[in-house]
Amino acid sequence: MRLGNKNYSQDELKDLQKQNTKVYNNFVRRNNNNNQFTSFYHSSEWKKLRKQVLLRDNYLCQECFKKGIVNDKNLIVHHKVELREDWSKRLDMNNLEVVCYACHNKIHKQKQT
Ligand SMILES: [Zn+2]
Ligand SMILES: [Zn+2]
Numbered sequence: 001m002r003l004g005n006k007n008y009s010q011d012e013l014k015d016l017q018k019q020n021t022k023v024y025n026n027f028v029r030r031n032n033n034n035n036q037f038t039s040f041y042h043s044s045e046w047k048k049l050r051k052q053v054l055l056r057d058n059y060l061c062q063e064c065f066k067k068g069i070v071n072d073k074n075l076i077v078h079h080k081v082e083l084r085e086d087w088s089k090r091l092d093m094n095n096l097e098v099v100c101y102a103c104h105n106k107i108h109k110q111k112q113t
Contacts, residue, residue, distance in 0.1 A: 063103035
């Protein structure tokens with residue numbers, strides 16, 4: 001069989017299929033129980049970075065701040081591009097923002113519609 005510009009033998013094809021199944025299974029598992037996300041949020045890397053983002057954003061909700069409201073209650077560090085959208089951006093400071101619970105809910109509701 002020919003795929004792209006490479007000819008594959010039957011054995012190579014079987015290996016490819018196995019690899020794909022593995023990737024697919026990992027993907028499904030990850031999305032089913034969010035284990036990977038949960039352990040990320042418990043990692044020391046994340047806890048350290050979270051603090052840095054809070055410091056950078058002066059422990060203020062950035063969405064409220066844009067509207068001229070100073071809000072330092074119920075803060076969380078939000079991923080603009082979510083973990084499930086782009087795993088590689090999970091530790092990217094530019095992808096992180098301090099927001100309050102209320103704004104966070106709004107952001108995610110907007111995304112869904
Ligand atoms: Zn807010
Ligand atoms: Zn979020």
